[in-house]
Amino acid sequence: MAVVAGVDFGTLSVRVTLVDDHKGPLGLATAEYPLHRKRENPDYATQTHTHHMDALSRAMRGALESAGVKGDDVAALAIDTTGSSVVMVGEGLEPLDEYYLWCDHRAKSEAEEITRLAHQEGLEAIQWCGGVYSHEWGFSKLLHWLRHNPEKRDLLVTALEHCDMMAATLTGVTDPRLLKRSICAMGHKWMWNPRWGGLPPQEFFSKVDPLFEGIRDKFTGEYATSDVIAGHLTSYWAERLGLQPGIPIPVGAFDAHWDAIGAGCRVGDVVNVVGTSTCIIAMAHDTNLIEGVCGVVPGSVDPELVGIEAGLSATGDIFEAIARRANTNVRELSKGLEQYRPGQTGLLRLTWDNGDRTVLVKADLGGVTLGWNLLHTAQDELFAAIEGTAFHTRIILERMAEGGVPVERVINAGGIPQHNAVLNQVYANVLGRPVLVPNGIPTGLGSSIFASLAAGSHPDLDSAQAVICLPFRIFEPDPAAHAVYEQLFQQFKALYFGFGGVSGPVALDHVLRDLKRIAALSSEPAPSDVAERVPI
Ligand SMILES: Nc1ncnc2c1ncn2[C@@H]1O[C@H](COP(=O)(O)OP(=O)(O)O)[C@@H](O)[C@H]1O
Numbered sequence: 159m160a161v162v163a164g165v166d167f168g169t170l171s172v173r174v175t176l177v178d179d180h181k182g183p184l185g186l187a188t189a190e191y192p193l194h195r196k197r198e199n200p201d202y203a204t205q206t207h208t209h210h211m212d213a214l215s216r217a218m219r220g221a222l223e224s225a226g227v228k229g230d231d232v233a234a235l236a237i238d239t240t241g242s243s244v245v246m247v248g249e250g251l252e253p254l255d256e257y258y259l260w261c262d263h264r265a266k267s268e269a270e271e272i273t274r275l276a277h278q279e280g281l282e283a284i285q286w287c288g289g290v291y292s293h294e295w296g297f298s299k300l301l302h303w304l305r306h307n308p309e310k311r312d313l314l315v316t317a318l319e320h321c322d323m324m325a326a327t328l329t330g331v332t333d334p335r336l337l338k339r340s341i342c343a344m345g346h347k348w349m350w351n352p353r354w355g356g357l358p359p360q361e362f363f364s365k366v367d368p369l370f371e372g373i374r375d376k377f378t379g380e381y382a383t384s385d386v387i388a389g390h391l392t393s394y395w396a397e398r399l400g401l402q403p404g405i406p407i408p409v410g411a412f413d414a415h416w417d418a419i420g421a422g423c424r425v426g427d428v429v430n431v432v433g434t435s436t437c438i439i440a441m442a443h444d445t446n447l448i449e450g451v452c453g454v455v456p457g458s459v460d461p462e463l464v465g466i467e468a469g470l471s472a473t474g475d476i477f478e479a480i481a482r483r484a485n486t487n488v489r490e491l492s493k494g495l496e497q498y499r500p501g502q503t504g505l506l507r508l509t510w511d512n513g514d515r516t517v518l519v520k521a522d523l524g525g526v527t528l529g530w531n532l533l534h535t536a537q538d539e540l541f542a543a544i545e546g547t548a549f550h551t552r553i554i555l556e557r558m559a560e561g562g563v564p565v566e567r568v569i570n571a572g573g574i575p576q577h578n579a580v581l582n583q584v585y586a587n588v589l590g591r592p593v594l595v596p597n598g599i600p601t602g603l604g605s606s607i608f609a610s611l612a613a614g615s616h617p618d619l620d621s622a623q624a625v626i627c628l629p630f631r632i633f634e635p636d637p638a639a640h641a642v643y644e645q646l647f648q649q650f651k652a653l654y655f656g657f658g659g660v661s662g663p664v665a666l667d668h669v670l671r672d673l674k675r676i677a678a679l680s681s682e683p684a685p686s687d688v689a690e691r692v693p694i
């Protein structure tokens with residue numbers, strides 16, 4: 159028996175869960191950190207390394223206290239983070255800048271350039287990431303940084319995903335050759351795959367932009383699955399976290415992937431990790447390429463299986479925006495949602511407020527609500543948005559099934575299904591199948607499971623999952639509600655592909671791009687304002 163610590167870095171906070179690896183959860187604590195946004199640029203989203211490390215120290219100490227466990231008794235520690243959340247580092251792997259968080263969407267044109275050239279050059283990697291290289295992913299962000307930070311370019315030693323930076327920091331790695339890099343992170347977001355010898359060839363990068371000259375050589379280190387130990391906790395960080403030095407830390411991964419493991423995911427399951435955004439995770443023994451699905455990567459979830467990732471670029475973020483515009487919060491606005499019947503609002507909500515991550519993969523799409531009348535309320539819109547995310551999820555699950563991914567059980571994991579039973583019921587009604595929800599907070603259990611493997615307490619994931627995962631509550635579909643949603647879904651699907659520019663006359667992203675261009679022009683200072691500021 160051992161106590162292990164599972165660390166989960168979400169978008170706004172870090173959660174530390176302490177687990178008895180033969181009995182289950184003992185206690186947890188969270189600590190928040192700021193997300194830097196700019197009102198004048200909604201695409202901007204950054205965070206700082208120091209804030210992450212301070213929050214980790216607070217959360218770890220809080221978890222030890224809440225579990226009544228002594229730091230010396232913690233046998234291993236594992237860390238998952240959001241991604242692509244990327245930090246550019248210099249000498250000694252010191253950050254040169256803030257993290258570009260996963261929801262930083264500044265690198266749209268870089269993503270388009272990479273996608274275009276990848277198709278022109280017949281790069282195999284582009285097929286394995288669904289046909290589009292995303293503005294959320296590593297190389298788009300790195301190129302954006304290189305273009306916008308000429309004074310720091312020469313200092314760049316390498317770029318690191320948040321999970322790899324955490325492992326390097328806590329284990330004292332400062333030499334880029336000794337880095338361990340997560341196959342989950344590098345496979346899903348950086349086009350790394352042993353199939354084509356790791357990263358794409360340097361000639362490809364040089365053609366994207368001469369600023370990428372020599373970039374492949376900067377991605378040194380060992381690329382590994384999370385059953386490999388990244389290193390051992392240094393004395394400095396042991397002191398800061400209140401733990402003993404020398405405990406093992408495995409190679410990290412993305413939050414959603416480990417959340418899926420923590421929710422009990424096995425082959426045949428699809429796990430919707432519903433939080434700020436939604437990540438849809440599945441595993442298979444083997445699979446075909448799946449158009450529009452943003453990653454098929456061997457070893458990215460379970461080291462022995464192929465991991466598949468898809469998702470929605472915003473879910474909770476949209477609910478929060480609807481509540482904020484009505485001067486309230488999501489918890490308050492959700493009170494009474496259980497009275498709503500399927501389609502009752504007359505609104506149909508395309509939840510593209512942060513673009514489309516899967517299956518269209520279009521950054522420039524924006525949210526659409528059809529059917530407004532003069533009496534509609536913010537709560538009506540919230541309900542329609544929940545329905546919209548469920549319809550979008552169904553589109554993705556259908557695409558995954560077409561690609562040969564078995565969809566036998568649907569699990570709703572992540573934070574929101576724990577707070578919003580209406581959402582789980584709407585998902586069951588829209589999908590027309592039972593939705594399983596862990597009976598308790600599953601976030602952080604995945605990282606505890608990987609920590610327990612690092613501590614040597616369990617021989618494999620299955621046996622760790624059997625002890626640590628929670629039982630399920632089941633939301634059964636209501637046939638009458640499903641029949642209504644069947645009709646609405648057909649409308650939603652037609653609009654999704656129509657407005658999305660696949661099958662219809664209006665490519666909404668082109669219209670929205672034009673709106674943004676005009677808005678930017680209108681925000682520029684008027685000539686008279688400029689003249690006032692010019693020294694005479
Ligand atoms: N009662 C609720 N119903 C629906 N969404 C909620 C509710 N309470 C909070 N949220 C949303 O949950 C999101 C956070 O999700 P969570 O899973 O806890 O974190 P993360 O995605 O960062 O891991 C926020 O976007 C917030 O708006």
Ligand SMILES: O=C(CO)[C@@H](O)[C@@H](O)COP(=O)(O)O
Pocket residue numbers: 168169239240241242260346412413414432433434435436437467
């Ligand atoms: O995209 C990924 C993982 O690939 C996530 O890290 C990202 O969507 C953020 O997840 P959360 O919604 O904060 O749980």
